[in-house]
Amino acid sequence: MLFYWLNLIGIFFFTISGSLAARDKKHYHDYFGVFFTGFLTAIGGGTLRDMMLGAYPISWLSDRNILISIICAFVFTLVFKKYIVKLTRTLFLFDTVGVGIYTILGVQKSLEYHVNPFAAVILGLITAVFGGVIRDTLINEIPLIFAKEIYATACIAGAVLFTALLYANVDSNIAASISMVLIIFVRILAVKYKLALPKFDAGNETID
Amino acid sequence: MLFYWLNLIGIFFFTISGSLAARDKKHYHDYFGVFFTGFLTAIGGGTLRDMMLGAYPISWLSDRNILISIICAFVFTLVFKKYIVKLTRTLFLFDTVGVGIYTILGVQKSLEYHVNPFAAVILGLITAVFGGVIRDTLINEIPLIFAKEIYATACIAGAVLFTALLYANVDSNIAASISMVLIIFVRILAVKYKLALPKFDAGNETID
Amino acid sequence: MLFYWLNLIGIFFFTISGSLAARDKKHYHDYFGVFFTGFLTAIGGGTLRDMMLGAYPISWLSDRNILISIICAFVFTLVFKKYIVKLTRTLFLFDTVGVGIYTILGVQKSLEYHVNPFAAVILGLITAVFGGVIRDTLINEIPLIFAKEIYATACIAGAVLFTALLYANVDSNIAASISMVLIIFVRILAVKYKLALPKFDAGNETID
Numbered sequence: 001m002l003f004y005w006l007n008l009i010g011i012f013f014f015t016i017s018g019s020l021a022a023r024d025k026k027h028y029h030d031y032f033g034v035f036f037t038g039f040l041t042a043i044g045g046g047t048l049r050d051m052m053l054g055a056y057p058i059s060w061l062s063d064r065n066i067l068i069s070i071i072c073a074f075v076f077t078l079v080f081k082k083y084i085v086k087l088t089r090t091l092f093l094f095d096t097v098g099v100g101i102y103t104i105l106g107v108q109k110s111l112e113y114h115v116n117p118f119a120a121v122i123l124g125l126i127t128a129v130f131g132g133v134i135r136d137t138l139i140n141e142i143p144l145i146f147a148k149e150i151y152a153t154a155c156i157a158g159a160v161l162f163t164a165l166l167y168a169n170v171d172s173n174i175a176a177s178i179s180m181v182l183i184i185f186v187r188i189l190a191v192k193y194k195l196a197l198p199k200f201d202a203g204n205e206t207i208d
Numbered sequence: 209m210l211f212y213w214l215n216l217i218g219i220f221f222f223t224i225s226g227s228l229a230a231r232d233k234k235h236y237h238d239y240f241g242v243f244f245t246g247f248l249t250a251i252g253g254g255t256l257r258d259m260m261l262g263a264y265p266i267s268w269l270s271d272r273n274i275l276i277s278i279i280c281a282f283v284f285t286l287v288f289k290k291y292i293v294k295l296t297r298t299l300f301l302f303d304t305v306g307v308g309i310y311t312i313l314g315v316q317k318s319l320e321y322h323v324n325p326f327a328a329v330i331l332g333l334i335t336a337v338f339g340g341v342i343r344d345t346l347i348n349e350i351p352l353i354f355a356k357e358i359y360a361t362a363c364i365a366g367a368v369l370f371t372a373l374l375y376a377n378v379d380s381n382i383a384a385s386i387s388m389v390l391i392i393f394v395r396i397l398a399v400k401y402k403l404a405l406p407k408f409d410a411g412n413e414t415i416d
Numbered sequence: 417m418l419f420y421w422l423n424l425i426g427i428f429f430f431t432i433s434g435s436l437a438a439r440d441k442k443h444y445h446d447y448f449g450v451f452f453t454g455f456l457t458a459i460g461g462g463t464l465r466d467m468m469l470g471a472y473p474i475s476w477l478s479d480r481n482i483l484i485s486i487i488c489a490f491v492f493t494l495v496f497k498k499y500i501v502k503l504t505r506t507l508f509l510f511d512t513v514g515v516g517i518y519t520i521l522g523v524q525k526s527l528e529y530h531v532n533p534f535a536a537v538i539l540g541l542i543t544a545v546f547g548g549v550i551r552d553t554l555i556n557e558i559p560l561i562f563a564k565e566i567y568a569t570a571c572i573a574g575a576v577l578f579t580a581l582l583y584a585n586v587d588s589n590i591a592a593s594i595s596m597v598l599i600i601f602v603r604i605l606a607v608k609y610k611l612a613l614p615k616f617d618a619g620n621e622t623i624d
Binding site for chain 2: 531534
């Protein structure tokens with residue numbers, strides 16, 4: 001049950017993140033463009049995960065609640081658009097919570113399909129970031145994940161912790177909660193203190 | 209039977225649309241680039257739809273006629289390339305007929321797989337536009353769908369009408385024909401009278 | 417057995433090709449970005465092929481050795497990064513061997529799934545180039561395949577030869593080896609002698 005509700009909440013947050021990103025761009029100003037970007041951001045990661053696992057039917061094709069959650073989030077964005085002023089920060093927060101939830105959901109579903117633990121961690125990461133990659137590609141920005149890879153590292157840390165806790169027979173709801181908090185916490189800290197991973201320097205960098 | 213033939217015709221039109229788009233660009237001038245862009249434009253939408261539905265085998269992998277249709281369209285483009293001068297308009301027309309056909313085919317196949325009606329409409333839209341998104345991405349233009357979202361709205365209108373007619377027990381061939389005409393008609397009108405959806409304005413637009 | 421080992425070797429080469437490409441770009445300089453680009457380059461083609469065929473489970477989700485091969489390749493890149501100076505040429509060589517192997521693997525697996533021979537050739541091509549397309553897209557370059565379509569033509573030649581040899585009942589290991597050598601040979605010759613396919617000229621080119 002927890003995982004089912006987390007999915008709907010993640011969908012809600014990612015739809016807002018996608019809609020907000022789209023409405024800030026010239027080419028996406030009309031209602032359909034904003035809705036569609038929000039929609040693809042919300043379902044992108046889970047859809048790719050399910051297609052990779054062969055987990056048919058894909059959830060949003062069979063579960064009406066997911067579509068209702070997307071529409072609610074879109075209406076929420078419309079109603080509160082005037083109050084969401086500090087765009088960058090808001091976008092980041094909604095994206096971060098969505099990413100935290102989707103990472104854990106991705107790992108959990110992958111393990112259900114008997115994927116090996118290492119691959120499950122990677123699939124959790126893909127679930128979490130692919131919606132954002134679609135969003136950033138649609139609005140023609142460098143995907144957030146590649147601009148600040150520490151974000152991805154936060155996902156991986158959370159995914160590894162979640163997998164380890166499950167193998168240690170910790171209750172899955174508790175394991176999920178702890179791991180999500182870790183992801184969100186690390187991402188916020190990374191932004192606050194401008195953390196970055198060490199550079200990969202081979203001595204013949206391009207000079208820009 | 210109607211749906212089978214419509215598929216072949218849609219493939220034909222989208223191949224031409226993709227080939228024409230590619231031949232206008234520096235990087236795609238050689239024969240292979242033109243053919244491959246036409247090919248991906250033609251099969252992109254249907255392939256993504258079938259992968260989302262888990263509808264294996266994907267049609268062009270098992271049905272030789274689809275590949276024959278693509279080759280015919282490519283040869284057609286080669287032979288008539290000198291007569292296709294007003295490129296933008298021709299590209300738009302071929303794209304529009306393809307989009308009309310694919311929307312209906314996407315909805316119809318989704319309903320066959322017991323997808324809920326709302327999701328079927330979205331899947332119809334994805335089927336119709338994804339080939340064009342691939343085409344526009346390959347040739348490095350803003351995807352047509354995002355530049356003029358009224359096009360997508362036309363698809364949605366047609367998809368909703370088709371779904372409603374089927375639920376009202378209208379014969380599927382008649383429902384499909386009416387809905388396709390609606391899509392093509394709305395798109396052509398939208399271009400002729402420069403229709404656009406209302407903007408999504410939150411008061412802090414980027415100034416370009 | 418040959419095909420299993422070829423897959424691991426192809427994975428190894430493509431990971432290096434992806435990592436090298438990423439490390440040359442500003443936005444990907446940190447370790448995670450380099451690893452992830454290498455990873456997606458290595459698994460991209462095979463994953464798309466398996467998703468198109470409905471061949472579940474996708475190999476890297478069930479076979480630990482693939483992930484081990486990727487990690488080995490990444491460590492190899494880290495250790496030897498100082499000696500890999502002539503970047504463009506090295507990248508090309510790793511990419512070429514990977515492409516040769518993946519083309520044949522793609523055709524072979526497609527035929528196993530009773531895809532028609534023409535579609536199998538195209539699927540071989542997609543398997544071979546899609547990882548590179550992801551790589552080039554991530555690092556914001558025009559995909560190599562579209563810049564020099566002669567590369568794709570090499571794949572198609574090898575794929576057709578392989579299919580023909582199998583239909584002529586040649587032993588599959590021998591057929592695979594001959595066809596891979598053909599692909600690698602044609603690609604290297606194409607670069608050395610700057611071969612290109614004839615242009616697709618319709619008389620109203622864009623002037624740049």
